[in-house]
Amino acid sequence: MNPRFLLTISLFASMLGLACFASADRPNIVLMVSDDHGTDALGCYGNPVVKTPTLDALAADGTLFTNANCTTASCSPSRSVILTGLHNHSNGQYGLQHTFHNYQSFDDVVSLPVTLSNNGYRTARIGKFHVAPDAVYQFDTVLSAGAANDPRTIGRSPWEMSEQSREFIEKDDSKPFFLFYATDDPHRSNAFLPSGLPTFETYPDPNPFGNREEGYPGIETAIYDPDTVIVPPYLPDTAECRAELAQYYQSVTRMDQGMGHLIKILKDAGKYHNTLIIYLSDNGAAFAGAKTTLYDPGMKLPCIVREPGQTQVGRTQDGLISWVDIAPTLYDYAGIDVSDINLHGRSFRKGVSGSLRGFDTVFASHTSHEVTMYYPMRVIKTSHYKLIFNIAHGLEFPLARDLLQSPTWVSVEKEGLELYGKRTPEALLHRPRFELYSFTSDPHETINRVDDPKFQNVLENLKSRLREFQEKTNDPWAIKWERE
Numbered sequence: 001m002n003p004r005f006l007l008t009i010s011l012f013a014s015m016l017g018l019a020c021f022a023s024a025d026r027p028n029i030v031l032m033v034s035d036d037h038g039t040d041a042l043g044c045y046g047n048p049v050v051k052t053p054t055l056d057a058l059a060a061d062g063t064l065f066t067n068a069n070c071t072t073a074s075c076s077p078s079r080s081v082i083l084t085g086l087h088n089h090s091n092g093q094y095g096l097q098h099t100f101h102n103y104q105s106f107d108d109v110v111s112l113p114v115t116l117s118n119n120g121y122r123t124a125r126i127g128k129f130h131v132a133p134d135a136v137y138q139f140d141t142v143l144s145a146g147a148a149n150d151p152r153t154i155g156r157s158p159w160e161m162s163e164q165s166r167e168f169i170e171k172d173d174s175k176p177f178f179l180f181y182a183t184d185d186p187h188r189s190n191a192f193l194p195s196g197l198p199t200f201e202t203y204p205d206p207n208p209f210g211n212r213e214e215g216y217p218g219i220e221t222a223i224y225d226p227d228t229v230i231v232p233p234y235l236p237d238t239a240e241c242r243a244e245l246a247q248y249y250q251s252v253t254r255m256d257q258g259m260g261h262l263i264k265i266l267k268d269a270g271k272y273h274n275t276l277i278i279y280l281s282d283n284g285a286a287f288a289g290a291k292t293t294l295y296d297p298g299m300k301l302p303c304i305v306r307e308p309g310q311t312q313v314g315r316t317q318d319g320l321i322s323w324v325d326i327a328p329t330l331y332d333y334a335g336i337d338v339s340d341i342n343l344h345g346r347s348f349r350k351g352v353s354g355s356l357r358g359f360d361t362v363f364a365s366h367t368s369h370e371v372t373m374y375y376p377m378r379v380i381k382t383s384h385y386k387l388i389f390n391i392a393h394g395l396e397f398p399l400a401r402d403l404l405q406s407p408t409w410v411s412v413e414k415e416g417l418e419l420y421g422k423r424t425p426e427a428l429l430h431r432p433r434f435e436l437y438s439f440t441s442d443p444h445e446t447i448n449r450v451d452d453p454k455f456q457n458v459l460e461n462l463k464s465r466l467r468e469f470q471e472k473t474n475d476p477w478a479i480k481w482e483r484e
Contacts, residue, residue: 031181054260068300069381070281071366073298073366074095076093076096084111085327103371113139165181233421244407288406292403321351332349361382386437391477432450
């Protein structure tokens with residue numbers, strides 16, 4: 001028989017097999033990523049005031065992870081970790097991508113959307129992107145290409161984001177799809193100075209967090225009373241902070257409604273049952289003490305997973321996972337062999353409907369936020385302890401512009417308050433080389449145990465494991481253990 005004919009038959013059979021496998025066995029994937037949303041503002045994580053019925057229902061229909069963590073509490077680096085499975089010190093996205101910050105990943109990085117596309121998935125993104133270069137993070141379809149945190153783009157209008165995703169979802173195609181749905185909410189609102197620099201200055205009025213008087217299409221505006229919001233322990237209980245939390249809640253509820261519309265579109269299209277849905281945030285809320293820090297308000301984040309055909313619903317999972325585990329988990333669901341892909345994480349798929357053994361430690365790696373905010377930190381976190389290595393501890397900790405200009409922070413300075421939540425402002429801005437915290441006795445991470453004789457064995461063990469992690473992941477900053 002003609003060899004060329006045999007090759008044609010073989011290729012056709014292979015393509016047919018892939019199509020059948022795609023439609024019958026591989027789920028669609030929807031990854032919903034919010035911007036600056038902590039566990040402090042979600043009903044399913046224990047807040048009785050904020051209205052998040054969509055995400056609460058998703059948790060009731062799936063699994064809520066109670067120990068999920070970003071690896072860097074900064075927008076672009078965190079998204080690069082989500083989309084590669086690599087820590088930012090390895091993928092090259094050391095800080096913010098947009099404008100003069102100009103950080104971007106290395107050209108040879110293998111990303112989640114490219115790998116899924118190469119393995120038979122239709123891929124699309126909508127809303128905030130904030131990573132580069134495009135060639136590394138290539139999607140088949142770009143449903144919106146707005147600039148990061150640009151109030152004129154669709155990222156603030158989640159109902160419209162869902163509507164623009166409808167055609168992609170409803171398309172009659174044998175291939176499964178991957179939709180990266182990323183909102184700007186509930187990030188702080190920004191305006192632009194004549195120089196082009198962003199500004200967040202609104203004091204004494206609260207930052208509106210993207211809220212506007214005319215509202216947004218498809219959204220029923222939720223107004224919150226500052227007197228009834230829940231002030232988390234890391235923030236000061238002041239009038240200015242409460243006013244900002246009320247705006248933050250409103251932005252969260254708008255996002256939740258938009259995501260509700262997206263899930264309705266999935267259900268109406270008959271594709272909800274066979275779609276893996278994951279909700280998470282890139283980092284904690286945009287307040288000093290959370291975003292850009294690797295204290296738990298910045299690092300410990302919401303993660304809700306609903307897998308196709310999930311039979312055990314309304315579950316909670318307390319295994320420690322981090323965002324380097326997202327890509328490996330999606331590859332697992334997609335049936336993709338990862339033996340030739342460089343990954344720092346591993347799949348937590350078994351923990352969605354079952355037990356999750358061996359997930360008792362996570363690592364974090366922060367380098368910069370804005371280009372002028374060099375403050376590398378490396379972290380090891382277990383169920384009981386956290387060790388933070390402040391590599392550039394001789395520097396003052398740099399607050400991002402949206403935190404520094406926030407009325408919450410400005411009011412503390414103007415009023416000369418001694419405490420900012422559980423810490424002094426001085427403790428937040430000036431840090432020692434190492435910070436060791438025991439969650440058992442100090443859940444708010446305010447008592448540094450580095451010099452406590454009772455914790456010396458713990459300290460040395462965590463130091464050794466952290467250094468091993470840096471060397472294993474080819475961290476350029478590993479040299480800082482030896483010299484500056």
